[in-house]
Amino acid sequence: MxxxxxxxxxxxxxxxLSRRSxxxxxxxxxxxxxxxxxxxxxxxxxxxxxxxxxxIAPKAKRVIFLYQSGGPSQMDLFDYKPRLNAEHGQELPDxxxxxxxxxxxxxxxxxxxxxGSPFTFDEYGESRALLSSAxxxxxxxxxxxxxxxxxxxxxxxxxxxxxxxxxxxxIPGRPSFGSWMSYxxxxxxxxxxxxxxxxxxxxxxxxxxxxxxxxxxLPGKHNGVEFRADKDAVLYLNNxxxxxxxxxxxxxxxxxxxxxxxxxxxxxxxxxxxxAQYEMAFRMQASVPEVTDLSGEPQSVLDLxxxxxxxxxxxxxxxxxxxxxxxxxxxxxxxxxxGWDAHGNLPANIRNQTKKTDQPSAALIKDLKMRGMxxxxxxxxxxxxxxxxxxQGKMTADNFGRDHHPRCFTMWxxxxxxxxxxxxxxxxxxxxxxxQDGVHxxxxxxxxxxxxxxxxxxxxxxxxxxxxxxxxxxxxVVKPILA
Amino acid sequence: xxxxxxxxxxxxxxxLHLPIGILAFVAIAELYFGFKPNAERPALVNTIWLxxxxxxxxxxxxxxxxxxxxxxxxxxxxxHLIWGLITSATALIGWVAFGIKGRRGKGWAITIGGIQLVxxxxxxxxxxxxxxxxxxxxxxxxxxxxxxxxxxxxxAPRTPVSDLAQADVFLDVVQPLLELRxxxxxxxxxxxxxxxxxxxxxIMLGGDSGAAVTPGNLSASELSVRINHDPAHDDxxxxxxxxxxxxxxxxxxxxxxxxxxxxxGTLSDLGVDxxxxxxxxxxxxxxxxxxxxxxxxxxxxxxASRDVIMKxxxxxxxxxxxSEKSGxxxxxxxxxxxxxxxxxxxxxxLQARDHIAWLNLGNSxxxxxxxxxxxxxxxxxxxxxxxxxxxxxxxxxxxxxxxxQTLNLHATKITDDALPTLDKLPNLEQAFxxxxxxxxxxxxxxxxxxxxxxxxxVPAEDDESNE
Numbered sequence: 043m044x045x046x047x048x049x050x051x052x053x054x055x056x057x058x059l060s061r062r063s064x065x066x067x068x069x070x071x072x073x074x075x076x077x078x079x080x081x082x083x084x085x086x087x088x089x090x091x092x093x094x095x096x097x098i099a100p101k102a103k104r105v106i107f108l109y110q111s112g113g114p115s116q117m118d119l120f121d122y123k124p125r126l127n128a129e130h131g132q133e134l135p136d137x138x139x140x141x142x143x144x145x146x147x148x149x150x151x152x153x154x155x156x157x158g159s160p161f162t163f164d165e166y167g168e169s170r171a172l173l174s175s176a177x178x179x180x181x182x183x184x185x186x187x188x189x190x191x192x193x194x195x196x197x198x199x200x201x202x203x204x205x206x207x208x209x210x211x212x213i214p215g216r217p218s219f220g221s222w223m224s225y226x227x228x229x230x231x232x233x234x235x236x237x238x239x240x241x242x243x244x245x246x247x248x249x250x251x252x253x254x255x256x257x258x259x260l261p262g263k264h265n266g267v268e269f270r271a272d273k274d275a276v277l278y279l280n281n282x283x284x285x286x287x288x289x290x291x292x293x294x295x296x297x298x299x300x301x302x303x304x305x306x307x308x309x310x311x312x313x314x315x316x317x318a319q320y321e322m323a324f325r326m327q328a329s330v331p332e333v334t335d336l337s338g339e340p341q342s343v344l345d346l347x348x349x350x351x352x353x354x355x356x357x358x359x360x361x362x363x364x365x366x367x368x369x370x371x372x373x374x375x376x377x378x379x380x381g382w383d384a385h386g387n388l389p390a391n392i393r394n395q396t397k398k399t400d401q402p403s404a405a406l407i408k409d410l411k412m413r414g415m416x417x418x419x420x421x422x423x424x425x426x427x428x429x430x431x432x433x434q435g436k437m438t439a440d441n442f443g444r445d446h447h448p449r450c451f452t453m454w455x456x457x458x459x460x461x462x463x464x465x466x467x468x469x470x471x472x473x474x475x476x477x478q479d480g481v482h483x484x485x486x487x488x489x490x491x492x493x494x495x496x497x498x499x500x501x502x503x504x505x506x507x508x509x510x511x512x513x514x515x516x517x518x519v520v521k522p523i524l525a
Numbered sequence: 526x527x528x529x530x531x532x533x534x535x536x537x538x539x540x541l542h543l544p545i546g547i548l549a550f551v552a553i554a555e556l557y558f559g560f561k562p563n564a565e566r567p568a569l570v571n572t573i574w575l576x577x578x579x580x581x582x583x584x585x586x587x588x589x590x591x592x593x594x595x596x597x598x599x600x601x602x603x604x605h606l607i608w609g610l611i612t613s614a615t616a617l618i619g620w621v622a623f624g625i626k627g628r629r630g631k632g633w634a635i636t637i638g639g640i641q642l643v644x645x646x647x648x649x650x651x652x653x654x655x656x657x658x659x660x661x662x663x664x665x666x667x668x669x670x671x672x673x674x675x676x677x678x679x680x681a682p683r684t685p686v687s688d689l690a691q692a693d694v695f696l697d698v699v700q701p702l703l704e705l706r707x708x709x710x711x712x713x714x715x716x717x718x719x720x721x722x723x724x725x726x727x728i729m730l731g732g733d734s735g736a737a738v739t740p741g742n743l744s745a746s747e748l749s750v751r752i753n754h755d756p757a758h759d760d761x762x763x764x765x766x767x768x769x770x771x772x773x774x775x776x777x778x779x780x781x782x783x784x785x786x787x788x789x790g791t792l793s794d795l796g797v798d799x800x801x802x803x804x805x806x807x808x809x810x811x812x813x814x815x816x817x818x819x820x821x822x823x824x825x826x827x828x829a830s831r832d833v834i835m836k837x838x839x840x841x842x843x844x845x846x847x848s849e850k851s852g853x854x855x856x857x858x859x860x861x862x863x864x865x866x867x868x869x870x871x872x873x874x875l876q877a878r879d880h881i882a883w884l885n886l887g888n889s890x891x892x893x894x895x896x897x898x899x900x901x902x903x904x905x906x907x908x909x910x911x912x913x914x915x916x917x918x919x920x921x922x923x924x925x926x927x928x929x930q931t932l933n934l935h936a937t938k939i940t941d942d943a944l945p946t947l948d949k950l951p952n953l954e955q956a957f958x959x960x961x962x963x964x965x966x967x968x969x970x971x972x973x974x975x976x977x978x979x980x981x982x983v984p985a986e987d988d989e990s991n992e
Contacts, residue, residue, distance in 0.1 A: 095846035098799075099820050103855075178983040230843045231859035328861050340960075346979055369888070371843070371859045404980070412977040413911065414933040414957030495848055521796055 093226050096495025101459025101525070102420035103230070105223070105490065106364045106375045108403055110395075110425040111204065112247050112382030113451070115444055117431060117473040118159045118392050120452040121191050122172045125471040126431055127158030134432045138472045145198055147385060147434060148445040154432040156472070157442045160389045169463030176396040179404035186407050186416065188460040188523050191452045192467020192476045195427050195483050198448050200248045200383070203426030206483050208254045210512045217258035217503070219487060220374035222512045223494065224264040225257075226501045231371030233329035235267040235322065238367050240377045243271040243355020247380030255376065259505040261311065263318045266376065269363070271355025275334045279326055287327065294320050333370050334363060346405040350398075358402040365409050368419055382425055386435050386443035407456050420458025420493055427451050431473050450476050453486070459493045461525045481520055488517035492524070534591030537584060538656070544581035545649055548616055551577050552641040555623065559634020571624035578616035585609045588652075597655050598714040605655060608648035615641045658712045686811045689802055690793035695725060698792075698805055699781050702774055703728075706763055722748075725788050740785035749779050773807040780804070799850075819851050821882055823904050823928060826852040829880040837877065840870055844877075853882035853904065858889050865890025871898045879904055887933065888912035893919025900925050909933040911957065917942040924949035936960040941967040944974075 117123045134154040148154070161174040164181075171184035180187070197203035202212035209216035217225070220237035229236040239255045255266025269275045281290050298317055305313045336344075336352060339362065350356035357379045364375045379399055384391035403423055410416040428451025429444035436442075450469045456462065467479040481489075488498040491512070498517050502509040551573045558566040588609055592602055619637045622628045653662065663671050668678040686692040703722045709715075711722040711732075720732025731737045732747070739745035743753075751762035752775050763769055770778065780801055781787075787795060792802065799820075805811075819825050828846060834854070837844040843857040854877055858866060866889040874881060881902045891913040899908070900922035910920070911933045917940055923929070924946050931954060932947070940962040947956050953973045968974035 095849045097849055099848040099851060179980060182980055230857050232841075232843075233859065233861050325861075332861070342979065371857055401980070401983075408977060408979065411975075412957070412959040413935055414909070414931070414955070414975065417931070417955075524796075 093496070093501065097497040097500060098495050100493065100495030101418065102493040103418045104368050104373050105420045105422065105494070106368060106377065106406065108421065108423045109376055109378045110382050110399070110423065111250060111378055111380045113425045113427045113429055113446055114382045115384060115388065115392060115429040116450065116452040118161050118388070119174045119177060120189055121469055121473050122163040123471060123473045126156050126473065129156050130158040131155050131437065138470065138474050142449060143198065145446050155437055156431055157433040157437060157444065160440070161392065167463060171463065171465065176392050177400050179401040183404045183407045185463040186411065187454045187456045188462060189452060189454045189465045190467055190481050190523065191465060191469055192478065192480045193424065193451045193453050193486065194476060194480055195448045197427060198446050200426060204254055207426050209258065210484060210487055210514055214253050215258055217260040217264070218255050218266060219512060220255060220266050220376055221257040221260050221264040222501060223374045225260045225503070226496055227373055227494065230373060233325045234333065234367070234370055234372050236373040237264065237266040238372050238375050239266040239268045240360040240363060240375070241268065242357060242378065242380055245380050248383055250378050250380065260503055261315050263315050269334065271359070275330050276326060279323060279330060291324065294324055333366050336362065343409060346408055348401040348405065357398050361402040361406045365406060368415060384429065384444055387441060388443050389441060410457060416457035418458060420460070420490065421456045422453065422490065424453025449474060459525050460523050464523065466520070466523050482516065484513045484517035485520050488513050489520045489523065492519045530590050531594055533587055534594060537587035537591040540580065540584040540587050541652065544577055544584050544612065544616070545645060547573060547577040547580055548612065548641055548645050552638040555634045556638040559631050559638065574616065574620040574624050578613070578620045581613040581616045585613045596715065596717045601651055601655055601714060605648060605651035608644055608651060612644040612648050615644050654714060656715070657709060659714050686809065689806055689811060691791050694781065694787050694790050694792060694795060698777065698809055701809060702770070702778065706768065706770055738782055738786050741783060743779055743782055746782050749782050752778060771808065773804050777805050777808040819853060820848055821851060821853055821906060823853060823882060823906070826879055828852040829854050829877050833876045837873060840873055847882055852880060854880045855883040856881055857885040860889055863890065865892065868895065871895045874898065875901060878902055881905060883907045885909040886913070891915060896920060897922045903927060905929050907931040910937060912936045914938055921946050926950060928952055930954045933957045934961060939963060944971060947973065
C-alpha cells in the first residue's frame with residue numbers, strides 16, 4: 043500500500059538515513075535521486091535534516107554526561123556559604139525567598155530554618171577551587187574542571203526536572219540531548235550505537251525511566267541504548283540457543299530483502315529504521331561483548347576508579363565503561379547515578395553518595411587525560427536541580443534534610459573545549475538566588491552543542507508542522523566558559 | 526490644534542527657500558541698478574520686492590509655528606527668529622522704498638540691498654545649523670577654514686579599519702553607524718526627543734522616552750526598538766524618510782546592545798565569532814582582509830571531493846569535514862576484533878593527502894611500515910597512533926610533518942629513543958606518552974610530553990560515617 047499523502051509522523055524528513063547511506067545515494071547520481079523522487083516526491087533528500095558536517099570545527103567529539111539523579115546539594119559540595127553556618131537555625135528571610143514556590147514536602151512547614159553545611163571547605167589546585175571535604179578526589183583534578191555555580195531551572199520536581207535537563211522540556215516526549223546528537227552528527231563507529239546509557243544496578247532513589255533517553259519524535263534508531271550490568275549488556279542481542287550466527291545473518295538478510303522491496307513501494311521511514319536497527323543489532327553481537335569486557339584493563343587503571351571498578355553496575359564500573367565506549371567512538375554516553383535526593387539525613391547521604399561518585403568521576407578525568415582524550419571529550423557532571431538552604435523536616439544537632447531548589451545549583455564540566463580551572467557564576471550568601479551570570483538549562487544545552495560544533499539554532503526537526511530544536515526558542519552559548 | 530500647528534510648521538522648511546531665492550535675486554538686482562544708473566531698471570523689480578516680502582513674512586510665520594515643536598537649541602533658535610524678522614522687515618522696507626517711494630539712489634541700493642543680503646544669509650545659516658547641526662557646514666572644510674570659523678581642527682580621522690579583529694567596537698563600529706544615520710538629529714544643537722547620540726556617555730543617558738540602550742536587553746533599549754519598527758510605524762527611526770540602517774547595520778546595533786554595549790575593546794578581545802564579524806564587515810562596509818587561513822589555522826583548501834569521502838567511508842573509515850566552513854577532514858577508524866588495518870586502507874588515505882587534518886588510528890593494529898605513508902599527510906594537526914605496536918624507528922618518518930600539534934602515542938612500544946624524533950617536530954604542542962617505556966626523567970625536559978600520574982590515595986573513612 044502506498045501513501046499519497048504525508049503521514050503526520052515526520053514523514054517528510056530524511057528519516058533513517060545515515061550520512062553514509064546519504065552519500066551512497068548521492069553517489070548513484072541524479073538517476074538515483076530521480077528514482078527516489080518518482081517513488082515518493084517527499085522523500086527527496088534534504089541534506090539539512092542530517093548535518094553533513096558540523097557548523098564550526100568541534101572542540102568536543104563526544105560527551106560523557108555523569109548524571110546525578112535526585113539533585114546534589116550545591117552548598118555541601120561546591121558552593122561554599124559560611125553565612126549559612128553563621129545563621130544556622132535562623133529563619134530563611136522572606137527577602138531572600140522572594141516568593142519562591144516550595145514543593146509539597148516543605149510548603150506546610152511552620153518554619154524554614156537555615157542549615158549550614160556540616161562539611162569543611164578548602165582551596166584546591168592552582169585554580170584555588172573551593173571544594174567540600176566530601177570530594178577529596180575531585181579536588182585533585184580541580185584544575186581540569188570548569189564549575190558552573192549559577193545553573194537554574196524552572197522545574198521543582200524530579201520528573202519535570204530530569205526531563206528538562208535531558209530533553210529541554212519539562213513535559214515528557216521531546217527527544218533527549220543524546221538523541222539529538224545522534225540525529226545530527228551520526229555515528230563515528232557503525233558497530234555501536236551513537237547514544238549509550240549506563241544505569242546503576244542497585245540502589246533506591248528516584249526512578250530512571252527510558253523516556254529520559256528517548257528519541258521522541260526523532261527516528262527511533264536515535265534512542266539511547268541501555269547497556270545493562272548483566273550477562274547480556276543489551277537485552278535480546280544474543281542468538282537463541284540452537285541458532286548460529288551464520289543462520290541469524292542469513293535470516294536478517296532475507297528479512298532485509300523483503301523490507302527493501304516494501305520500502306521501494308511505500309518509502310515508509312519506519313521501515314528504514316527497522317533495517318538500520320536489525321543491522322545494528324547484528325553488529326552489536328560482536329562489538330558489545332568486546333567493549334564491555336573489562337578483563338584487559340590493567341590493575342593501575344582499575345585502581346584509579348577505586349575498589350568498585352570491577353563490580354558491574356556501580357558508578358565506578360560505569361565510568362570505566364564510559365571511557366571504553368568513548369574510545370570506541372560512541373558520541374554520547376550517559377552514566378546515571380541515583381540517590382542524591384536527601385530530604386532527610388543529608389550529612390550521611392552526602393558521605394555515602396560522594397563515596398560512590400567522587401573517585402570514579404575524578405578518575406574518568408584522569409584516565410581520559412592520560413590517553414590524550416580529555417581535549418576532545420566533554421565530561422559533564424550534575425543533576426536536575428539543587429537543594430534548599432533551609433532544613434526540611436526535623437533539624438537536630440547533627441542531622442537535617444534539604445528540599446528541592448531550582449533557583450541555583452552547581453554543575454561542572456571538564457575537557458572538550460571548556461575553560462579548565464574556572465568557576466562561572468555567583469550565588470548570594472544564602473545560596474538561594476543567582477547574583478551574576480545565571481546559566482539556564484537551555485544555555486547549558488546551547489553551550490554543549492557549540493562545543494560539539496553545532497549551532498543550536500540550526501539543528502531542527504520538523505514535526506507536527508513545526509521545526510523543533512533541543513533549545514526550543516531559547517538558549518545562549520555561555521561564552522565565558524569556553525576555553 | 527497642536528497637530529495643525531505642527532502640520533503647518535513643517536511647511537517652513539519648504540517655504541523658506543522662496544524668500545531666500547527671491548530676496549537674494551532682488552537685492553542683487555537693486556545693487557546692480559543702483560551702481561549703474563544709466564541702465565534701464567525694469568518696473569518688474571518692484572513686484573519682485575513685493576513677492577519677496579510676502580514670502581518672507583509667510584516663511585517667518587510658519588517658522589514660528591515649527592519652533593513650537595521644541596527640540597531645538599534655544600540660543601540658536603532665538604537668533605534665527607530675530608534674523609528672520611530682520612529679513613522680513615528689510616524686504617518690506619525695500620518694497621516701500623523702491624516700489625512705492627521710487628528711490629533710485631546709490632545710497633538706498635547699497636543700504637537696503639546690503640542689509641537684505643546679510644540678513645538673508647545670517648538667518649539662513651542659523652536655520653541650517655538648527656537642522657543639520659553646527660558642525661555640518663564646516664565638517665569637511667580644510668583645517669585653516671575651520672579655524673577661521675572658530676572650529677577645532679578636524680581630529681585625525683581614525684585609520685580606516687583594515688583588520689576587523691583589531692577594530693574598536695565603539696569607535697570603529699557603533700559610533701560611525703550612529704554618525705551616519707542618527708547624529709544629525711541627536712546632537713547638542715538639535716536634541717530631538719531629548720536624546721543625544723554623539724558620545725558613549727550621552728547614549729547611556731537616554732532621552733525623553735527612556736533608555737536608548739539598556740545593555741543586554743533589546744526590548745528595554747529604545748534605540749533598538751525604534752530602528753526595528755516597521756518603517757510605517759510612528760516611532761520608526763530615522764524619522765521623516767531619512768535613509769535608515771541597512772539590515773546588517775540594524776543587526777549589528779542589536780548585537781552590540783546584547784553584548785552589554787561595551788564602550789571599548791577590539792573585536793578579537795571581545796571574542797566576536799566569525800558570523801558576527803561578517804555581519805559587522807557588511808554593516809560598516811569594510812572589505813574584510815581575506816584570511817589566508819582556514820578555521821584550523823591551515824592554508825585554505827577546497828573541500829575534499831565527495832568521491833574521496835565515499836571511498837574512505839566504504840572502506841570503514843568515518844570521514845567527516847571538520848566543519849561546513851573548512852575543507853579539511855576528520856577521519857576515525859574503529860575496528861571490530863583484532864584484524865589490523867590493511868595497507869589498502871592506509872594507501873586510500875593518500876587520496877585525501879592534503880585534506881586530512883585530524884586522523885585517529887588508535888587501536889587499529891597499525892604497523893611501523895604504514896607510518897611512512899601517514900607521514901605524507903602534510904596537513905595533519907592531530908594524529909592518534911595510540912594502542913598500536915609501533916616503535917621508535919617506526920615513527921621516525923613523522924618528523925617531516927610540519928603542522929603536527931598533537932600526537933598520541935600512549936600504549937605504544939616507544940621508548941626514550943623516540944623523543945629525538947618528536948623534538949624535530951616544529952609545531953608539536955602535546956605528545957601523549959602514558960603507558961609507554963618513556964621515562965619521566967627523559968620527558969621532564971620536553972614541554973610537549975604528557976605523562977599523567979594517578980591519585981594520592983585518600984584514606985577510607987571509618988565505617989561509622991558511612992550509614
